[in-house]
Amino acid sequence: MEEITIHEFDFSLINEYFSELERQGPGSPKETIRALGFIGNLSNKARIADLGCGTGAQTMVLAQNTEATITALDLYAGSIDKLNATAEKLGLLNKVKGIVGSMDDLPFRNDEFDLIWSEGAIANIGFENGLNYWKKFLKKDGYVAVTYESWFTNERPIEIEKWWKDAVPEISTIAHNISIMQKTGYIPVAVFTLPESCWIDYFIPQKARQKEFLKKHAGNKTVENLIAFMRREADLYSKYKQYYGYVFYIGKKI
Template identity: 45%
Template sequence: MENLELLIDLHKHSDRQGPGSDSATERAITLASLDESQRLRIADLGCGTGASTLCLANKLNAEVIAVDFVPEFIEILQRNVEASGLSQRVHPQVRSMDDLEFANNELDVIWSEGAIYNIGFERGINDWRPFLKPKGVLAVSEITWLTDRRPDEIQSYWHAQYPEIDTASSKIRLLEEAGYSPLGYFTLPEHCWLDNYYHPLQRRFDEFLDRHSGSDDAQALVEAEIQEIKVFKEFKAYFSYGFYIASKLA
């Protein structure tokens, strides 16, 4: 099995493929001051199996186009959408976030939790902007330094993983430079990482290793996840996901 297939198999059984929570999604909805009386058109990019998609659809009178490039994640979301009776308003799509087919000024909202890093924050906020209507809302969560001073060890770790990691003030500046007006910012609390993401993932390591017994790649994948969890626990004072909410200037 290829590494990507292993990664998908490890993560597809979880409700979330990254840190987050319904209450964080709801807090971002509040900061965005979305008009609940209007039928909004929302794209949820890098939706995974759709935790945020379902929360958006349940909270808002919205049509949600949920995009992810992993067909297995989209299939799971499609099943959950049907089971929740949301098929009329939620449209899961297998597609890459760097090859979107929205028209200019089509969307009221672009949502993306823990996924914009796949094309990079700066590229994502610039490339996606034309799809938003004037005054449309961008809401994205992105790995963020919580302070400008941090130990060399965590600095090098994140620079190897994702060199675009930066402080909130730098990310907000990028949003301003790209033609957005910031509406709000908050960081994801620890339970979004541990209770909602790492602990459910950890509980599935044994069955995953049983399914792939004898696979060095599967073993290496689990070890990398264990290392990531260890790094989070040791250095969580220095980084988290920041949730950025901004509106497109007309």
């Protein structure tokens, strides 16, 4: 039987499922702060763009750990509404603004940002394409920091290779991705893998969400398929986690 891929589900259905979860991809405040540690001091004049920000878990961490102001952008309006509400609740509206937009058609000026951040989202427009396109919005010596699905080994079992190739056709090894950073005009500053705990913390809250979502959409075959897909993602991770994961790539624009 042909396996279902993530591309068969409607974007708004995926976002409806995820927007009730604190995170929409693996990551944690600790790893966001660790990545920030490789970037020079960001004063209150500095500007950060957080692209594919989702509901803004990492955006709030950036706001609480730098002096900079942040423009957070996502294609899904529901997530941006949640992000702006969280910023208000945390008293961060003076530093954080969420806007709806697409990562491949940014409403920004050239040389506007000191730092472009993107956790778990660049694959939507392609790693090389994103790094290339975003560069002009960075000041000289500005930084890019992204997490991206990457292979840990040169070879993988066919089952997991196929799953990820369907989801992210460009998925590659860490070494290859570093060479793409260099090719697109960044000095690789630091590269580190996200720990397994980030994946566990991503999968665990989904269990309750899946039950709730199935109940809300009872009888909806597409929703049942989406939940089966999400459960399979978690099963495959526990089976094949030594072969892949999210990797933080931090580069400095030349």
